[in-house]
Amino acid sequence: EDKVVQSPLSLVVHEGDTVTLNCSYEVTNFRSLLWYKQEKKAPTFLFMLTSSGIEKKSGRLSSILDKKELFSILNITATQTGDSAVYLCAVEGSAGNMLTFGGGTRLMVKP
Amino acid sequence: GAGVSQSPRYKVAKRGQDVALRCDPISGHVSLFWYQQALGQGPEFLTYFQNEAQLDKSGLPSDRFFAERPEGSVSTLKIQRTQQEDSAVYLCASSLVGGGFSNQPQHFGDGTRLSIL
Numbered sequence: 001e002d003k004v005v006q007s008p009l010s011l012v013v014h015e016g017d018t019v020t021l022n023c024s025y026e027v028t029n030f031r032s033l034l035w036y037k038q039e040k041k042a043p044t045f046l047f048m049l050t051s052s053g054i055e056k057k058s059g060r061l062s063s064i065l066d067k068k069e070l071f072s073i074l075n076i077t078a079t080q081t082g083d084s085a086v087y088l089c090a091v092e093g094s095a096g097n098m099l100t101f102g103g104g105t106r107l108m109v110k111p
Numbered sequence: 112g113a114g115v116s117q118s119p120r121y122k123v124a125k126r127g128q129d130v131a132l133r134c135d136p137i138s139g140h141v142s143l144f145w146y147q148q149a150l151g152q153g154p155e156f157l158t159y160f161q162n163e164a165q166l167d168k169s170g171l172p173s174d175r176f177f178a179e180r181p182e183g184s185v186s187t188l189k190i191q192r193t194q195q196e197d198s199a200v201y202l203c204a205s206s207l208v209g210g211g212f213s214n215q216p217q218h219f220g221d222g223t224r225l226s227i228l
């Protein structure tokens with residue numbers, strides 16, 4: 001059975017800080033790992049990672065995948081209050097096209 | 112439409128009632144998924160459609176849960192004889208292509224928050 005574990009469960013930082021969110025996984029026949037941001041509504045797509053060692057970047061957010069050690073990290077630099085959300089990590093494996101999600105990391109950025 | 116649309120946004124029902132939740136995926140998206148998200152947890156897979164075919168329903172928790180997508184676009188998730196443990200947010204997602212290594216992310220709707228009294 002596919003499994004995703006995220007850490008930390010929650011995190012409180014101040015504006016301007018840099019944060020690193022962790023995601024480890026066990027999956028049969030890995031296809032991809034995805035990061036989503038969830039505020040009060042829909043999870044919003046951030047990144048899809050399929051290859052090890054290639055950093056994906058979007059503004060202040062970046063992510064990288066290590067398929068040997070079975071983990072990914074999401075970095076947010078110069079955090080802003082608008083970054084406050086739950087960040088979800090999910091993997092797609094051979095069980096089908098479905099995603100298996102971790103429990104999320106709740107990030108709070110204080111002014 | 113521009114995004115995945117779900118209705119209603121909120122639904123309150125009494126235990127034992129039947130409910131129907133609607134999902135309108137992004138136009139042209141082949142794949143459609145339903146997930147259940149309990150408070151403070153990540154979404155959990157319920158079922159998957161490729162066009163009108165329901166290819167995976169392994170996540171449906173009981174035979175009280177039923178989903179359909181008769182014309183390959185709009186989908187309905189029906190829960191019969193609701194129980195309190197059915198209270199959750201029900202998320203729908205769609206992606207452009209289906210099957211195999213598609214490299215296409217799933218895009219989610221805002222969900223329906225279901226409360227069973």
